[in-house]
Amino acid sequence: MKLQNILGISAGFHDAAAAVIDQEGNILFASHSERYSKQKSDPDIAWSMLNEIDMSKIDTIAYYERPLIKQLRQLYAGQGIEWNKLTMHQVLEQQLGYNRINSRKLKNYNHHRCHAAAGFQTSTFDRATVVVIDAVGEFETITIWAAEYNKKGLACYKRLWTQYYPHSIGLFYSAITGRVGLRPLDEEYILMGMAAYGHRDNVNQMRRDLVANEWEIQFKDNLHTGVDTTYLDRMTDMNIAACAQEIAEDLILNVMVRAKKFNWSTNLVYMGGVALNCAANARIGNYFDDIWIMPCPGDAGSSLGAAALAYGKRINWTNAYLGHNIPGAYPVHSLLDNLLDRGIVGVASGRAEFGPRALGNRSLLADPRGNTIKDQVNEIKRRQQFRPFAPVILEEHADNYFDMPRGFSNSRYMQVVARCRHPDLFPAIVHADSTSRVQTVPRDGSGIRELLEKWYVLTGCPMLLNTSLNIRGEPMVNDRADADRFEQLYGVTVCS
Ligand SMILES: [Fe+2]
Secondary structure, three states: OOOOEEEEEEOOOOOOEEEEEOOOOEEEEEEEOHHHHOOOOOOOOOHHHHOOOOHHHEEEEEEOOOHHHHHHHHHHOOOOOOOOOOOHHHHHHHHHOHHHHOOOEEEEOOHHHHHHHHHHOOOOOOEEEEEEEOOOOOOEEEEEEEEEEOOOOOEEEEEEEEEEOOOOHHHHHHHHHHHOOOOOOOOHHHHHHHHOOOOOOOHHHHHHHHEEEOOOOEEOOOHHHOOOOOOOOOOOHHHHHHHHHHHHHHHHHHHHHHHHHOOOOOEEEEEOHHHHOHHHHOOHHHOOOEEEOOOOOOHHHHHHHHHHHHHOOOOEOOOOEEEEEEOOOOOHHHHHHHHHHHOEEEEEOEEEEOOOOOOOOEEEEEOOOOOOHHHHHHHHHOOOOOOOOEEEEEHHHHHHHEEOOOOOOOOOOOOOEEEEOOOOOOHHHOOOOOEEEOEEEOOOOOHHHHHHHHHHHHHOOOEEEEEEOEOOOOOEOOOHHHHHHHHHHHOOOEEO
């Protein structure tokens, strides 16, 4: 049999992932190691995940960064590691096993270039300005690229601007995440949620203390090791979060202004872990006409980016349902029955989502109306009371309920917040600042689309509450066995 497929790997740091592309540019598989090992943010490849992949067809394995250069940076940063000179070949052997890499072509690419490719080559754009903002790659922390396809259809990237370690918006945000007692490089989304409750009166003090040059995105100290636990200790955690969010947004917008000044394209591809900040994302539409953020913009998504670079051409992106498959038709009728009877139900059907958001295939769904549903869902999720849940809505009704921000006529992957027009009617899905992290569902033939249509006919309400289906402390439900455990633990029906 002719070897033809490309396996992309992102591993060794956090949230390991694998993606497979065939020779026509179709994505055959993409998922996170944690969903298989059940270990949240698992940094290593779970070999049970590789059982999903037909290794006999893999021709090339592509890795998402350059290990030796990264290790140089880690030494430079004093991260307490030994200089072990691990090559890409050795890293892949550790992650996949000798037999899986033997006789295959091995390639690796620059970390930020993989982010850029994961975005540009899954977009519909022929030409785009690409912005990558993360914590740190090898040495890069922010990059701006001019991307286009040449006459042969090959993606070409020209780097326009770079900021380097230790000057990093992602590391700044992670440092403040640690300052308020959350886990850096993991719980930044909670810091973002806290920000809506704080006031920003002291933002200029934080700015003066930490930021050296806002336009160049330079900080006064290396924030990789965090800030002192007593820093701003007279401020509440909510206020600290609010100030950090404002500074991060202002710095991100400065990067966008700089990117626009290159005048390369009015299309923006935005990638890197910082692109998960959906409150900041709501402000970037002022600078570009069309925006694409691949639904897995962080390092896990770079498994697809590395594969895309090895492939070279545009990837056929259809949706984010790329992981483990639970076969069978989407259980629309049993979901509706449970929603009408009990107001809450789980669904584990079809292929699991690639990326951090549950988009209807591994979701806990609920009637979003009224004052009691948030407590009921929280009884299961046990997350911080201040955090709202997200709505999933028929796309054609979104404007009646939400003011979608400029640049985002839709939000199919829950990547942006929008002001809710009727916060009093839907308190469970509205944040303290009256915004919601909306998922809009087009007429795409998906199961969640059919469910919403029927729910709307029966109730007059075009939306549901949608949160990820996961057992507390575990990653998102992946297979039927996970769904069964969820049912037993919480007494909530999970339909497949
Ligand atoms: Fe990254």
